[in-house]
Amino acid sequence: MDINTAQELIVDAKVENLPLVNEFVEKVMAPLEPSMKVQMQIDLVVEEIFVNIANYAYGEGQGKAILQVQVTDSPPAVELVFMDEGMPYNPLDREEPDPEQSLEERKIGGWGIFLVKKNVDEVTYAFSEGKNILTLRKKIS
């Protein structure tokens, strides 16, 4: 099994850095030649997590987001690890919105984490050494 080395990106946790983060992930994943659909799903997951960190982790203050990406080719899969040093927050604890809800009942927000869970195979949260650590795994078929 050939395992590529994990690659790391450290950026200011600001929404305007989203294209930079997407580009980094696309570059690391390129050897797997993911389909357009898989790439779109990964973009979506990366966006929702990164934007959550950018908007909420540091409150009114500023800080960094750290992203480690590792691909394996046998079986083809990607692991994404997002870290921040903001307030301890487990996004997986948040109450999930209900896709059956009508227009009138439907809340405006809360769909980000829902989309993350729908588009990866595994997501785990840990708080360790002052860092929120969210680890996502997805098989690339």
Next chain:
Amino acid sequence: MEIKKEQNGAALTIALSGRLDAVTAPDFDKVVQNDLTGITDLTLDFSELVYVASAGLRVLLLAQKRMKKQGSMKLVHVSKDVKDVLEMTGFIDFLTIED
């Protein structure tokens, strides 16, 4: 993302191209907040839209809620990827989507 608007009386067509993500959704939000006064027939043309994330869904929901009060809204030429996201989240159930 590029936003093109075409108004014909009380009918407005908004064509979005590119990515409706957290970076670009605020621009679409501005259009929804400012340009729907007096509009009874809103068409969102997604033929050039390749991607939508939750920040975009939020604006779509606001637009749909508003148009339900004052007229109607439909989405046209929605790509497969964008439709997938609308399906996953159940948004497809209350949006009107035409080819």
